[in-house]
Amino acid sequence: MNRSTLTVPPAGTPQPEPHPEASVGVPLGPHYARCFGCGPDHPTGLHLEAVSHDGLSVHAEFTVGDLHQGAPGLAHGGVLATAIDEALGMVVWLLRKPYVTGRLETDYLRPVPVGTTLLITTRCTGVVGRKAYLEAEARLDAPDGPVAVRGAAVFVEVPAAHFERHGGGAGGMVPGREVNP
Numbered sequence: 001m002n003r004s005t006l007t008v009p010p011a012g013t014p015q016p017e018p019h020p021e022a023s024v025g026v027p028l029g030p031h032y033a034r035c036f037g038c039g040p041d042h043p044t045g046l047h048l049e050a051v052s053h054d055g056l057s058v059h060a061e062f063t064v065g066d067l068h069q070g071a072p073g074l075a076h077g078g079v080l081a082t083a084i085d086e087a088l089g090m091v092v093w094l095l096r097k098p099y100v101t102g103r104l105e106t107d108y109l110r111p112v113p114v115g116t117t118l119l120i121t122t123r124c125t126g127v128v129g130r131k132a133y134l135e136a137e138a139r140l141d142a143p144d145g146p147v148a149v150r151g152a153a154v155f156v157e158v159p160a161a162h163f164e165r166h167g168g169g170a171g172g173m174v175p176g177r178e179v180n181p
C-alpha cells in the first residue's frame, strides 16, 4: 500500500490495550440507527455488520448492492471508502472514547462487482495523545479472498461537545451515551 507517514504511528509506539468494556465476541450493532454506514433504518445505507474478537480489531461485512454502483455493475470507490471509514470507526468505538476521522487513505487494488460481499478487517496500530492510528483491509467474498481495498487512517479524539456543537446532538457517537436515540 502507498502510505503517507501521517498514518504510521511513530517508531516505538506500543500496541494499545483493549478497553475492559470493549464489546468482544458479540455483534457490535449500529452506533446510530440512521448512520449511512451501519444504521439499519437508513434506506440506502451500507448496513455494515461487525464483530470484534480482541477489542482492538473488527471484522465487518458489507454486500455491494445496486444502489452502491459507480460504473455499471461495479461499486463506487467513495462507497468503498465509506465502508472502510465505518469499519475503522467501529475500532475506535471499542476504545470507548469519541473519535472522528482526521485522515483516511485508500488503495483500490481490484474492482468490486455488485453482489460481492466485502469482508473488511480493521485494527488499531497505536494511540498517541489524541490520535489513533488504524489500518484496514477488504477482501472479496471470503476471509482468504483477494484483497480489493486497503486503508489507513488517523482518527482524532474529540470532546463530546464536538457532536453537540457541530451536529446538534451527540447521538450514538459518544461511548456511554444512549445508542440509537
Ligand SMILES: CCCCCCCCCC(=O)SCCNC(=O)CCNC(=O)[C@H](O)C(C)(C)COP(=O)(O)OP(=O)(O)OC[C@H]1O[C@@H](n2cnc3c(N)ncnc32)[C@H](O)[C@@H]1OP(=O)(O)O
Binding pocket: 006, 028, 029, 030, 031, 037, 085, 086, 089, 090, 093, 099, 100, 101, 102, 103, 129, 130, 131, 154, 156, 157, 158, 173
Ligand atoms: C460503532 C461505530 C462508531 C462510529 C463510526 C463513525 C463513522 C466514521 C467516522 C467519521 O466519518 S467522522 C466524520 C468525518 N470526520 C470529521 O468530520 C472530522 C472533521 N475535522 C475536525 O473536526 C477537526 O479537523 C479534527 C477534530 C479532526 C482536528 O481538529 P482539532 O482542532 O481538534 O485538532 P488539532 O488540529 O489540534 O490536532 C490534534 C492532533 O491531531 C492531528 N490531526 C488533526 N487533523 C489531522 C489530519 N487530518 N491528519 C492527521 N493528523 C491530524 C494533529 O496533527 C494533532 O496532532 P498532535 O497532537 O501530534 O499535534
